Amino acid sequence: MLSYWNDYPTIQxxxxxxxxxxxxxxxxxxKDIQETLIEFSQAGGKYLRPAFFLLFSSLGDHEKQDEKQLIQIAASIELLHMATLIHDDVIDDSPLRRGTMTVQSKYGKDIAVYTGDLLFTVFFELVIDAMNGSKFLAINARSMKRLLLGELDQMHTRYNKQETFRDYLRSVNGKTAELFWLACAEGAHFGKAAPEVERLAGRIGRSIxxxxxxxxxILDYTAEEDVLQKPVLEDLSQGIYTLPLLLAKEKHPDVFLPYLEKEQDITPEESQEVAQLVVAHEGVEMAKDxxxxxxxxxLTDIARLPECDARDMLQLLASQLLIRSY
Amino acid sequence: MLSYWNDYPTIQxxxxxxxxxxxxxxxxxxKDIQETLIEFSQAGGKYLRPAFFLLFSSLGDHEKQDEKQLIQIAASIELLHMATLIHDDVIDDSPLRRGTMTVQSKYGKDIAVYTGDLLFTVFFELVIDAMNGSKFLAINARSMKRLLLGELDQMHTRYNKQETFRDYLRSVNGKTAELFWLACAEGAHFGKAAPEVERLAGRIGRSIxxxxxxxxxILDYTAEEDVLQKPVLEDLSQGIYTLPLLLAKEKHPDVFLPYLEKEQDITPEESQEVAQLVVAHEGVEMAKDxxxxxxxxxLTDIARLPECDARDMLQLLASQLLIRSY
Known part of the structure; x- marks a missing residue:
């Protein structure tokens, strides 16, 4: 889905x-595995993380940059992302991802476990080839660890009716924000930007x-299934309580707890009721806030970056990306 | 099961x-994951691979060695081994490993997939910390990839009635011999042994x-379940045809093909019959050869190593290890 970048030919x-x-x-x-992997890699990812990496790298000193190295690192970030997606789908037993069948629903969990492992390995091969000797090698390993710990946190709090905003934030910090942090921070670093820019880049990545x-x-509570291209409210029935529900529940525990106590026995109809109640009790509005x-x-941090095309584009992307189709 | 090394206090x-x-x-x-991991790490592994690593490292120049680095690398090898075991058990749905329940049978595949991933990450953290900048970093990533490709080869040839000794050897070369190769070669390398010793070390590792x-x-065909501490003939019902069967089948296809054509529908009784036929048709004897x-x-290559205690011990280990309880 690189068509997402049609208006940005340089990045595309x-x-x-x-x-x-x-x-x-x-x-x-x-060959089966190879086909699976290539199909998966083309199945509609927007390559957001490599795009952020490349944008931040272009804030640096172009004369000092190593183009091959930048492409390798950009690829490594997407590979790490893809590896975690494949294993997440094994764990969630998800039938769909990006509108097509998941690796595990198509080829079984055996293939899915090993293809995920293989992508982790290819990720490491690439970063080692691109930056052997750099301190960012250890940072990459640490980020991968935090990603997994974020997933584990999320698994650990499943069906936890006491889950708080704080728990949610910790898990999100690991499972999503860490990789955006890495993409932006190492973009600035290997783009040979100033240390101050590198620090800002990391902060921007984490906020985004x-x-x-x-x-x-939020989309889980507002989008139609055909827009989202994955089953709506999947998280709820799996005991993963996300921000809109957590915020609504905090204000009206009596409304939501009876549903949550059903745990995995909640019916699709009840899930729909919960979704409507979350919206009615302003869970979605509070989460949007x-x-x-x-x-x-x-955006405030982006404004502090040196003036250039990439900065303008980051500004646009940050505002655009975060106002998605709901 | 470090008691295995009772007679070798230095290594122990x-x-x-x-x-x-x-x-x-x-x-x-x-904490659940931590307990799982620690329990698994103590559950009776002999730490064979780190032991080979340490033995080969002691063939080098002791004055130039970095003890902390050697311990880290030894640990990394066992961690990589453990990670692959956990994922193998997910794929095989194995109930037992080393006489205790597997991670996935005890905690479910979700925990097992992520704990395996976590161990891969810890493996990389350790090697990066121990050898950032070394060419062996890329070699570690390559070995991990070959390990996975070996597993994938094995999965790919499941229920393949045409499987040959050559296919078997290729899979074994990846899924088992690669890690022994790595342990021995990097033992010599980071022990600061001569290049010739490093080359020999790798060859010895691969043969072993x-x-x-x-x-x-072979044990799968000869051992009793209580000795083996895992279900006997598990491989056969899963379509993994190992050397004793492959060799017996090659000589007497008419005897074995009718059984193999049953694929996953083979009964435990029929598996037992196959096992007896493999022994009767000298499959075990040929595999032993x-x-x-x-x-x-x-052993021939070990004899070429510089004379020292470690060499004597390698000689003993190689002969002893390979004459196990069958």
Whole structure:
């Protein structure tokens, strides 16, 4: 879905190269796996994280940059993202992702577990090749660990009726914001930007990541299934309580707790009722407020970046991305 | 099961330190996962791969060695091994491993997938910390990839009645021998041994790894369940045809093909019949011959190593390990 970038030909061209590199890395002896991987890599991801990486890299000193290195790192970020998606789908037993069947629903969990593992490996191969000797190698390993710990946190709080905004934020910080943080921070770093820009980049990435996840969770309560291209309210029946519900529940526990106590026995009709109640009790509005705050924080930091085309585009992207179709 | 090393106090002491480091690396916020991981790490592994690593490292120049680095790398090898075991058990739906319940049978596949991922990450954290800037970083990533490709090969040839010795060897080379190769080669390398010793070390590791896997597969046909501490003939019903069967089938296809054509519908009684037929048609004897050849190859190479205690011990281990309880 690089068509998302039709209005930004510079970024689109670079993402096309990133995309080709990813496909090249997926050449393995086993043709079934190779096809699965290539199909998955083309199945509609927007390559958001590599795009942020490339934008922040262009804030740096172009003369000192290593183009091949930048493409490799951009690809590594998307590969890490794809690996976690494949394993998440195994765990959620999700039938759909990006409007097409998930790897595990199509080929079974065996293939899905190993293809996810393989992508983690390709991710490491790429970062090692791109930055052996750099301190960012350890940072990449740490980010991957935080990503997994974020997922584990989320799993740990399943069906936890006491879950708070704080718990939610911790999990989101790991499972989503960490990778945006990494993309932006290492974009500035390997783009040879000033240390102050690198620090700002990381902060912007984290704010955008958090806002992005909150909007994503809001969509679960507002979007139609055909827009979302995945089953609506999947999270709820799996005991994953996201921000709109958490905020509505905090104000009206008596309304929501009887539903949550049903845990996995909640029916699709009851899930729909919960969704309507969340909207009626302003859970969605309150969640939007918080997402707006993080977006604003990102925009304030973006305004502090050196003036240039990339900054303008980041501004546009941050505001646009976070006002998605709901 | 460091008691395996009771007669070798030097190695046992070092492995104890490796073991402590592994436990330390497993400290995560989620206490359930932490307990699972620590329990798994103590559940009877012999720490064979780190032991080979340490033995080969002691062939090098002790004055130039970095003890902390050696312990970290030894731990990383066992962590990589553990990560693949956990994911293998998810794929095989194995109830038992090392005589205790597998992570996935005890905590479900969700926890098992993520704990495996976490161990891959901890593996990378450790190698990056131990050898950032070294060429062996890329070699580690490559080995991990070959390990996974070996597993994928094995999955790909499931229920393949045409499978040959060559296919088997390719899969074993990846899924088992690669890690022994890595342990021995990087043992010599980071122990600061001569390049010739490093080359020999890798060859010895690969021969031992192949022989080790063949003996392991023989055990499936000869051992009692209580000795093996895992269900006997599990592989057969899952369509994984190992060397004793492959060799017997090659000589007497008419005897074995009718059984293999039943694929997953083969009954436990029929599996037992196949096992008896494999023994009766000398599949086990022929497989032992091949394992012996690889052992002999390892022993010949070991004899070429510089004379020292570690060499004597490698000699003993190679002969002893490969004559296991069958």
């Amino acid at each position: 061209n670079k993402l096309q190269i990133v995309c080709s590199l990813i496909e090249k890395q997926m050449r393995v002896r086993n 990541g958090i806002a992005f996840q909150i909007y994503d969770d 918080i997402a707006r705050r993080y977006t604003q924080k990102a | 002491n070092k492995l104890q330190i490796v073991c402590s480091l592994i436990e330390k690396q497993m400290r995560v916020r989620n 790894g192949i022989a080790f896997q063949i003996y392991d597969d 091949i394992a012996r050849r690889y052992t002999q190859k390892a």
